[in-house]
Amino acid sequence: MAETTTLLIEIGALLLGMGLLGRLAGRIGMSPIPLYLLAGLAFGQGGLLPLSASEEFFEVGSEVGVILLLVMLGLEYSAGELVTNIRRSALSGLFDALLNALPGAAFALLLGWGPVAAVALAGVTWVSSSGVIAKVLRDLGRLNNRETPVVLSILVIEDLVMAFYLPVLSTLVIGAGLAEGARTLAIAVTAALVILYLALRHGSIISTLFSPRQREALLLGVLGLTMVVAGVAEQVNVSAAVGAFLVGIAISGPVAEHASELLTPLRDVFAAVFFIFFGLTTDPADIGPVLLPALALAIVTTATKVLTGWLAARRAGIAEPGRWRAGLALVPRGEFSVVIAGLAVSAGIEPTLAPLVTTYVLLTVVFGPLLSRLPDTPWFRDVLRQRVLNRGRGRVPPRR
Numbered sequence: 001m002a003e004t005t006t007l008l009i010e011i012g013a014l015l016l017g018m019g020l021l022g023r024l025a026g027r028i029g030m031s032p033i034p035l036y037l038l039a040g041l042a043f044g045q046g047g048l049l050p051l052s053a054s055e056e057f058f059e060v061g062s063e064v065g066v067i068l069l070l071v072m073l074g075l076e077y078s079a080g081e082l083v084t085n086i087r088r089s090a091l092s093g094l095f096d097a098l099l100n101a102l103p104g105a106a107f108a109l110l111l112g113w114g115p116v117a118a119v120a121l122a123g124v125t126w127v128s129s130s131g132v133i134a135k136v137l138r139d140l141g142r143l144n145n146r147e148t149p150v151v152l153s154i155l156v157i158e159d160l161v162m163a164f165y166l167p168v169l170s171t172l173v174i175g176a177g178l179a180e181g182a183r184t185l186a187i188a189v190t191a192a193l194v195i196l197y198l199a200l201r202h203g204s205i206i207s208t209l210f211s212p213r214q215r216e217a218l219l220l221g222v223l224g225l226t227m228v229v230a231g232v233a234e235q236v237n238v239s240a241a242v243g244a245f246l247v248g249i250a251i252s253g254p255v256a257e258h259a260s261e262l263l264t265p266l267r268d269v270f271a272a273v274f275f276i277f278f279g280l281t282t283d284p285a286d287i288g289p290v291l292l293p294a295l296a297l298a299i300v301t302t303a304t305k306v307l308t309g310w311l312a313a314r315r316a317g318i319a320e321p322g323r324w325r326a327g328l329a330l331v332p333r334g335e336f337s338v339v340i341a342g343l344a345v346s347a348g349i350e351p352t353l354a355p356l357v358t359t360y361v362l363l364t365v366v367f368g369p370l371l372s373r374l375p376d377t378p379w380f381r382d383v384l385r386q387r388v389l390n391r392g393r394g395r396v397p398p399r400r
Contacts, residue, residue, distance in 0.1 A: 022272070036279065064273075226243075302368075
């Protein structure tokens, strides 16, 4: 009974505090994500007042938060839009891999960590956080912007590639044989293709399972289906985020509209839980020794991510302000980066990798949402406007 009481008090106090932080963030015109992370640091391992009873609740809640963020993103788009945008962004996905994975691999080799650690750190710096970016896009009201499908296409490509990357990395870190590694990879790829096929080809059938007029049944049904697909995807080494996103893509019409309305409050609660849990599991004492290397890595890969989004948006014919919004939106790394580091460290590859990645992710998640607001500031708009004027003046007028 005492444990239950402590659990309720801790959860209640944290949720209340998060509500107040969210209101404060709204008052000063910033994203609440950095405040949630700092609150997690204050009350997590090694913080000012560590809370242990509620850690398991927030761990599960954080996974639910990512799943809800991605299914809600999927509900905003149709299967046709997804396929079209992925085809258009295939080359951008290749640029994304080269520009962002290579700095991580080079950094690990410079530190003398060896080739396996280099493969792990390459994945850490490559993949952006779908959960963080989904929340930032919603907070900034950019879900209907022209550059948003470009951003989502890159995120989906990254998450789908993780279905190949994670089994390969697992094979490398545990030193499994070629046959075992090939079997794991084959299972993951087959599962990803099956989920993708069902979502794109039979989405209309899935929508008929639910009625938009029965709110309770619709909420429970869509939520249950999303959790089942995400869980099955995770079980076969495919991202739960990919599974949840494809469920959202598969559901269409009035069912999608009503499901989005019903899931919004749940998403808001569990998305906040996701961010505070990340802070809860980070020991502030681990940050100091690796702060400078993590900061250097964050600066380099922030530049490469911005370049990735800028080039992808330019290829899609989007104007310069949208190119900057796309690039800056891709900066945060998150859930996959932590998973990748956990795989490497648990196999004894490089103990320093865990605190470095934690600090690196924390830096990108704190500063990423702040950087995303830059294109909307008056001074940034003035700079872009002046650049357009200068280019116009520099053109040679045509001969008559």
